[in-house]
Amino acid sequence: MEIDIGNALDSVATPGVSRATLERLDGRVADAHARIEAGLDGRDHGYAALALPETADPDAIQAAVDPIDCETLLVVGIGGSALGAATVADTLDLDIEVHTLDNVDPAHTRELLDSLDLSRTAIHVVSRSGTTAETLANFLVAREAMDAAGVDWTERTLVTTGQAGNLRNLAERHDLPALDVPTGVPGRFSALSTVALPAAALGGGDVEALLAGARSEAESLSGSLFETPAYAYGATSYALAQRGWRVNAMMPYAESLETFAEWFAQLWAESLGKEGVGQLPARALGATDQHSQLQLYRAGPRNAMVTLVRPRDRPDLPIPETDLEGLSYLGGASLGGLLDAEFEATEASLAAAGRPSIRVELERVDAHGLGELLYGMEAACILAGELFSIPTFEQPAVEWGKRAARGLLGGGEFEEARAVEEKTRLLID
Template identity: 65%
Template structure:
């Protein structure tokens, strides 16, 4: 991964980081890296995430799914138990991966009605095996298979912890079962079985994904000047300190649109604590140049825009035309146009005194994807260290889970009582 922070410097943008402040920031990075490296070496909770390129076994994943014959995969999970897998398959151009990560009955009904269940594997993912949304959807999916006369046990792969209802189900029904890695929060688990099973089922090169991540891992040093991942984490944190409280992530590739959603969870759930954290916003280049860019360029100075692209890609020429005013397009390709849009967005932000950071990978393939995923995780961990927050916990999320369980009658929790007692002011 290559990171260009030139348009995040104070000489270009407001807020911006002064060049002479980079060395002071680098000293913070060096101290943070010592903590991160020690956590990785000891496989401490959370820091173990950065060991996944080495500890994930692609052979083990392939062995577990070897007897599951499918042309499509339906992942049933929520949050990190689904976003990473969808990010991987989308980036690799896979169109036969579907996800149930919400409990919207209309969408669930429509999706199950159009899937060929005889050719679709089910990939159910929950660390605890008790996640209400995931288990509810899985029960609905299982019933749909039974109603269609399809044996769901022949097509189901379970990824879960060592204990819990899903683990017991897998053991009782002799289902393939893979482990959610110990010490790894779900949002950091894309480079494990949690994120790689659908790609493996559909025949993609998960070994190359991990190889790209390993290469990025080897590039972690104690300096932002030498590590692109740390450069990104450090500079976005420095901008947040200076008032850039929103991070708009804008990939210039349709296949990376789910990546922006994955990044949003990673950044928000990890860093949104103690009154700190950037709010991630999702955009897509060049589409959102015609909408959101208006705000990013002409709105408040409270944002940094992260522009992402691949340096190489397959291309398509634009047919020539004799239509007046459009002839210039006939000498170009769609890739040329997309690059021009990228460069124009970057330049327009700089001209408006708004900060941006450029991220580039060589190609959107397995290797490049592994690099991008790992580098963004490392950047997030560094940002958490610099901010002094508990990067790997999510207490606010757990509050909502407890409230929902209580409202459904699983337990009479304090959170559920707070929901029932909340003040209302209805206007109809």
């Protein structure tokens, strides 16, 4: 992974980050790196995510999925318990279809289950606690659908959960293959683990290459942002946020990375949105959103930096010659060449308007490249959290909502549930 922060400098963006500022900030990066290293060595909560390229066990994952034969995988989870698998599945060319049930919209759940051949579908249900309401509800619905279709769900279910809890008990009672969630790793940092990698293993993806890509990025971590691509991204994003650029639009120029932008949005928002700081992540897709969102980023409020991601090497498709007036310049070109031109035009357009952008380039979109990208963004996020001086690995706002919902459903007495009764109303009929 290579990072170009040139268009975030004050010679381009207004306001931007000066070289002198980056030099001063590099001292803080060195201090933050020392804390990160200590947390990593001690496998402290959250920092343990950066050890996953070494601690993840591909053999155990493969052994868990070996008994399962399927054409479709249904991942039942929410947030980090589903987005990592969705990103892996959508980025890599797997041999199976992968769908996620990560919402409890009854219309969507019913439509999805009705569309699947459940006799050729496997379920991977993921919940650290084994009590996540949305996940368990969707799993119970999917399990009943299999029963109704005459399918033995116990032959087609894989569990990833903690050492104890409802799902662990269920797995033991029905002798289901079960994997442990990694200790000390929040869900949004778990893509390189038993949470997401079973999807790749079931679909013939190269799990070893994913982890190797992550390891190569881990080996680049040093105490300087000028030597570490992940830290360059995290530190520059932090510096831009401090200058008022409080939106971070993640804009990959590869269709297969669209879900990666969604994964990034959770990572960045849930980790950094605390104590009045952070950046609002926006999801975009190049070149599609050049024709929509770019208008706002270039000419709207001066609050959005754009992260442009592309592979250097990609499959290509030639554009046929044409005699249509005004389009002859396209003949002999290719879709890949056009996409690269769109990328560079967007980058130049933002710079011409004094808006900052950061370029992220991968050698190619494959398992190794995805491993680099996922690990790099996790390390960048952790570094940014250190610079913001916030508890990166906590999510109190998320937990508040969970308690409120559980109380409303009769799952216990929670003060947060009572806040629903106090809602201010101004009805317009």
